[in-house]
Amino acid sequence: MVDWCNKIHGSRRLVDEMLHSIFFLGKINKVPFSPSEIIPDGNMHDNLQRTYPGAFESYLTHLPKRSPFSCVLDMIVLQKKPENENQIKQSLKDLVNNLEPGFLVSSTLCVSTFIKSQKSKCGQTSKTSVWHYGVSMSTSGPNPGKIVIGCSCLSAWEHNVAGAVMTYYPEKKKKPYFDGTIKLPAEVKCQAYNISSGREMNPCRSCGNLFGLQTLEEKEWPYGNCAEVESLSNLLRNEEVNPTPDNNPDKRKEAKDSVLKELKKVLQMIKYNTWEGEFYTAQTLQS
Template sequence: MDPERERKEEFLRTQEALRRNAFKIISTMLDWCNKTPGSKHLVDEMLHCIFFLGKVNNAPYTPESIIGDQEMLRNLKEKYPRPFQCYLTQLPKRSPFSCVMDMTVLQKGQENEDQIRKSLGDLINSLEEKFLVSSTICVSQKSSNSVRYYGVSMSTDGPNPGRIVIAASCLSTWDDYVAGAVMTYYPKKIKKEYFDGTIKLPQNSRCQAFSLSKGGQMPPCRSCGNLFGLHTDEKREWDYGNCAEAESVSNLLKHEEEVKNKSKPMSPTCTPENRQRAKEDVLTTLRSVLSTVRFKTWDNTFYNPVTQ
């Protein structure tokens, strides 16, 4: 066989894990939805996320190629029509494993942290690596006995899908303090000279990450130290906004006003005008990345799942 064709075929084989993981996650979420009242919107949102990521993958997948079971495909199109209608025009607000996490929290109750981590860990250990899989979960609390707020790392593979979903999260769903902190460094891991929206969480609050596959605690990376003032000796800098801490801290600040008031960004460059400029820079980068992955049909909106 010609080496170039062999290389292409091998590449396509490696991409098949996306389709297999997607099918398994969808099947699991449908099963969980049947047992969990008030969770249909999470399946709806997750389907849209997966279909979008299939479209922008290096080897693109359509919803029909992801869901090989024809009866299941018919049922999904009937019960969840909007993800099929909107995945080519609207961007997801977060990555699909966030929907899986929310489903698990709804099932187990936010106070049952060990059960939530075990349930997600068991699912992840049944999947193949990389595609649609979050590696870490983070738990944030106002104090040791208060409500727990969860977040998972971006379940995207490759730099472009990650940049798209981080930008979309900044522009559409994260708490404004978290979005501002991430936008300070997005997309090149270099701090903007004109804007510093980084914050410092209060000392008595909790923000602890865990490995989902192994279960153990994980120290914050250098990026999370820079964004949220978390103490760390780690040198590794992940893409800003990629880690589970971003979603978890966002959920904490949205619900705990006292923590938010104590976390106010302090830099004199954090003005409404500079923030708007940072937001426009993120939007410009997002449009550029969408063009790179040949996604040219965005209608400038973010997907809102059906809530009933």
């Protein structure tokens, strides 16, 4: 990531955000790891601390908005450009297959495609496709996953996607008072892939419930864990798509308050008692 950010203008914030997320997850690990244990090379540790002081200072007081591998994905998409789907897949595959399996590494990539229709001045309609990407939660264990999903609902994901996840978070049980699930229009297509092997993956039951994706799968992953969530969040934030969820503001506030309450409960349970209510915002830095 440090190598890449030196070549890609405007990408240092991704290293900053990734470091903070890793340090936070190290802190709440069953056996905690400090930044100096995560980065045992003294020179590298000191250089990173000088360049990204916020990540080192704030992991005890600010929660991450995303899991770390989401920052890696953003860097690769910046590097390869969104329209080059195969290059993005290959870069992720090459990286993941050279890392320790599992720990802080996403297993799944989702590509969400939106077909835009545009009318020319002479009245003819043309269609163009745009691509948006997302990865599954790169956390290990139920509590870190629950925490980062809660954080992403409250601070990172697009309004409609966050509402869909909040409908079920955290117990895989639909809230009786709020339904933020959405139905995607026919112009939106989602396809998930195993990053290591490249094989196509069907949506799980959770994604079927959240977004109306057609699937025969019965496996129900924790809501918010899947790559489809981040991919669709990126798409809905950037494209003119109206998925028409429940927009009752009072019910949504109640659901949002329940997510915050659960988040605080889990943090208290794992004895992370220094949160000041803020989520970490990466610094733009020099480039």
